[in-house]
Amino acid sequence: MNKPYFDNRTRNYLTKLQYTDDFTVDDVKSIVKEQMNNNLSDVEINVYHSKDLNIGSESGFDGSAIHIYNKDQNINEVYYIFRGTAKFEDIYYNATGIATASNNVQIMDAENFYKIVQHKLPKTKQHLYGDGHSLGGHLITSLALKTQAFSDVRGLNDAPINVYQLSRYDLNFAEFLRIHTGEVNPNKIKEETITALARDFYKEQSKVISHTRVKGDPLYSQSFPGKLYIGEQIHYIGDLETRDFPDVGQYPLSNLAKYSPHLTLDKLRYESKVGSLFWLVRETDQRFGSEGVEYVMTNWQDILRRSAARPEGQLALGASATYLLYTAQQALRSPGILYQSYEVKSNWHLVHNHTLDALISYYNEQHDTKQTIYQIQDVISGEYVLLNKQDLREFGLRYEHAIEQKYLILQELRTFLHQEIDDLYDEVKRDLNAKMTSLESSPGSIVSTPKRSTGGVLGGSFSDFRTLDRIEFDRSFKPMDEAITNPVYNVINQIENEINHLESFVSSFQATYLEMFATDESIASSIGPYAR
Template structure:
């Protein structure tokens, strides 16, 4: 059973795109054959769809499972694909299940679909490897499902090995705490939290990251830079996973976050801080309105009421009443109008969210990958650029080599050029000594005639017969070598600290990226310091 997908990400994108229509086996075969180059038949592909299994009709959940089985090539893989927003049922879940966290309708149906398909395949004697894909709402669904499947003891040997969200909606940690009984039990039994819904957002997000740390490593997000969904905030929002792949122009401005007060940078002033509090209260009230309606009436009851004239009237009264209570604080807020205007001016970026646009951009191969991680000190989410991370490790590695080269050059100067200069000086002095020894008289002053005439006598000429010099030389003084030795000691100290830093970074990153074998190998190579600049 291989953990590597038989088909490429481009082919998985295409399969996700065609799910918005009725999917035929012939379409799947054409995509897989074009992608792999293998000739396949309908015997190698089995399709399962939620509509045929009569799952998701009430909630709007739409699931597709593609079972590829090629015994001669030892391929046994299932690709679970969940569709994005398509109709009113999906819109209802977007508002109530994702934003307001008041129901888990589509998640429950998605799990039922998975259980039914998985049970059928296992009963046929297969032991497949599971992959997951989903666009927009579908990405939210498949990621929630994978987190539950991969941590539940109810699913043995049926876990997902890779899940991709394509311009996916984020998970809501409050919704997840309702959907995954295992996570709920963990909060209750291990942390003493009886009702996760009343937890502060920051705390629940932290608990979610800790509990799903292992399964989140198989999750990837693919998003077009500047698409509108990613920027929108709500209580409990979390993009969990190991990597985020960006497509398109990375200089594209992020879409306006309508839920964010537009002048947050001025909230150090009391007036703007008060306006921000009012704005945030209005947003919370607006989102909570969806939850209130869902808890009071619900989708199924709303559908039943819509069948009769009286029911439609009562339903309309309830909607109007709830809208008046929840939407009024926001709709009459001028700053909300300002944010809507900003979004309207960026309306060309709305197409970036579509699966067709994403699929075409993905084919170009121009993609920037970031690792989605937590700052170990502040606990805040951070994105690490893969290429920049490897470049940083390479620079650290080369930095040690460069410092070692500095020491070699200083020692070379001491034992080479400095000794050569000193030897040259000694040679010049030695030549002068030899010349004086050959003619010592030059050291004596010339004699002069006495001014005393005869009485003074005739002076005798003085001659030096020999001269002796002390030809021993002292070593180079410390005043010359001392500063150079201090520089060497300083650089050696820097090397020691840099090597320790590299070792600590390698140990940390080796744990964080143990699933990325290629990156882990490159990181470990930083332990072997080769030296020299590049």
């Protein structure tokens, strides 16, 4: 992968610029000078803002693009930066776009901005980079997945993508879903199925996507249908011992509900209320849109006053008040809601961890406050698991040790089969030969049989004996019975198959994951060449 002109720390500060009003080229130069001690004298810089292109005024989308160019040095890079939540339209999109997948207006504006900027730039080969905080991380990730054009994308305390929303936005993905499921309406596809298909469809582009997250960031903990953080790396920063913020979408007493009918019923009510809330958000978006909702929120007092002046309005207000009172009473009697409220209040200080200022502050600290987690697909189960660098190092070393041990066992079995077992057989034959020699030298010691006299049945005696004067054994031995060697051969074949499987797996591990450590020589060297 091409190394970006701007390092990650500089890109963090450039992302923060997006929260200011229409930053300039001089603002960019000031940050680069401060962070990289580079005055950018060797490149041409242009800055493009979505506002200047009249994009996002209705949806709330706010993005910028920084283009640096030097033809002689083969520098042609574009840094797309998308802002997070800052106003009502953003909050509305968070609820109706990310959480409930009922609209994609900001993603469409983000793509429109991208297309216009790309049209303005030189048509020579470009390297595109993307950064976004919170909502902006969701937007830049979604755009990168659809366009397949970015070399590196970083979400900073970013909101996840929603695979159901993505199926509305990216028609190629929607067609992929139809082919593999036969379902025209993606909303009818089970969440685990559409998530797995999304990982498969965007497998290549996801390799350039990473997430940098302050430990304890409240946004990461929240769950909703279709939520997916796609990408191979998650960089945790800050106090790594910080507990996760409560997930308000999940019933907090699920473990206890297994043993309590009362809590089981409370869990069903809790989950029903969450589902109803998602439904209400979707319906509100489809019926009124952001402008209608904003109007209601701005003029709610006047709306109530006018409604109260009409009989049908009075009836509607009375019914609504009764329902709200009933809902409030249920909430106060719900152990799950009370416990969740307490947990949220107790961890409310973690809300600060979501801010870009907190992320930049922790990012600038020493490396012992950082931990990188890799999202890796298990080759056996197909499930995605999270592993840190130490886990991966130990994982590789364990497999290397396992292969070495199996080779040692294989060598010992082969030695036993082709040498020790023959020696044992020869020893048995030597013992038998010695016994036969001894018996042949004294045949009388083998057997003496009584000889009946000829005096008739009732006459004679048994005092006379017939003795062996000479004996000779057949000293030829049959080959060793296969019943003795076959079990050993079977064990050898089984171990050889296990070694082949392990070596194939490790080879696949190298081919797939060593790219992750291209910038980490200590990890790459510790993995080493396992396959023999």
